[in-house]
Amino acid sequence: GNADVVVDMGANETFTATVRSGGFDLNQLFTDSLGLGRIALQAKAKGQGLTPETMQANVEGNIQLLDYNNYTYNNIALNANINRNLYAVKATVNDQNLAFNLIGDFNLRNEKQPVYNFDLDLGNANLQALNLYPDPLAVSGRLEGSFTGAHAATLSGKLAGNELVVQHNNRSYPIDSLRMTLDQRGDIAAITVQSTMLDADMKFLGYTHKKAYD
Numbered sequence: 001g002n003a004d005v006v007v008d009m010g011a012n013e014t015f016t017a018t019v020r021s022g023g024f025d026l027n028q029l030f031t032d033s034l035g036l037g038r039i040a041l042q043a044k045a046k047g048q049g050l051t052p053e054t055m056q057a058n059v060e061g062n063i064q065l066l067d068y069n070n071y072t073y074n075n076i077a078l079n080a081n082i083n084r085n086l087y088a089v090k091a092t093v094n095d096q097n098l099a100f101n102l103i104g105d106f107n108l109r110n111e112k113q114p115v116y117n118f119d120l121d122l123g124n125a126n127l128q129a130l131n132l133y134p135d136p137l138a139v140s141g142r143l144e145g146s147f148t149g150a151h152a153a154t155l156s157g158k159l160a161g162n163e164l165v166v167q168h169n170n171r172s173y174p175i176d177s178l179r180m181t182l183d184q185r186g187d188i189a190a191i192t193v194q195s196t197m198l199d200a201d202m203k204f205l206g207y208t209h210k211k212a213y214d
Helices: none
Strands: 003-009 014-025 036-048 056-068 071-083 086-095 098-107 115-126 137-148 156-168 171-185 188-195 199-205
Touching: 014 056, 036 071
Parallel strands: none
Antiparallel strands: 003 014, 014 036, 036 056, 056 071, 071 086, 086 098, 098 115, 115 137, 137 156, 156 171, 171 188, 188 199
């Protein structure tokens, strides 16, 4: 399938854009497919500014199907409000093996210390059906997170979970409350977990991947 892209430019870097695809193969865009395959979508954007530092725009998209890791996801809706490297994102997925509502606020104005806040209401994630886990495993519940960090080796923050249910091999494990703190500084990564099933306090030395980013 092909992708139909229409962009109209106006004065002062204003723009409108639409994208339509009945089944474009993302392998055509990437040297490494990253596990991606076909995508069928309709999306539109309207705003002003052509760089992340100046762009103010609204983006709406509906993805009818997306192939990833040999699974086809269906019914994904996205909405993003962009304000000069501030991103307010809403996403809804209604797939038979993945259902959630996500609200996220991402502040990328400070490239050395970006901030990520999100609220995820996870109705169901069947990880085996999604080809993300080899054995029967499904998760549901609500997660709230607040993190900072420019890359994985410096990511720090807090994650809170409520009314979580883990289903493994036809058995259910309810987790009423989960609190996790991740603190990565230099060569030390500290993780604290408090939950109705497990409490843990862990530290890892020599954990940094800083050289990979120099």
